[in-house]
Amino acid sequence: KQEVTQIPAALSVPEGENLVLNCSFTDSAIYNLQWFRQDPGKGLTSLLLIQSSQREQTSGRLNASLDKSSGRSTLYIAASQPGDSATYLCAAGSGTNAGKSTFGDGTTLTVKP
């Protein structure tokens, strides 16, 4: 059974700082790893998807890496801004059929002006 863990549960940083969010998964037989952000009371917004054959993906100030052998993924946020404040979740896609993702509990990020 796939289990996904995100550490730390909460993080507070000053504006402008670079930061790394961590995600670990127990079953390395994943077909993808996705990162999302969730604002209070809202749904999830897809940030990046890394295919199992890839090592990283980049979008603007965001960079996500994947190391299947160690069961880890990281989300790097450069030059953080107050608008980045949200909960960030990772999800591992695995199983015999596509369409099922296991989520971590998320890291709540606060960027202080």
Next chain:
Amino acid sequence: KAGVTQTPRYLIKTRGQQVTLSCSPISGHRSVSWYQQTPGQGLQFLFEYFSETQRNKGNFPGRFSGRQFSNSRSEMNVSTLELGDSALYLCASSSDSRSPYNSPLHFGNGTRLTVT
């Protein structure tokens, strides 16, 4: 392109009642999945439908059911509601057009269900 639409946005029900939630996926998306989000359990997978067939199922009791229509719209139903069913129910769609394993999930804003 319109996003994933979930209705209603909020719902208050009494224990023992049943409820139906609706999800309209992004146009062209054929896969629709449902998740339950609670403070204690986080996001948990309920089920996933593709071309009107349930393709994946999570570990929820039979009181939770769903279906998908030919236009890809999906509904989930919860019968005999319990207090513990209070949660944010999220629907996500994906295109599966090239590879079902590498299509991002696009979420709606959810239906907040409160059971009293």
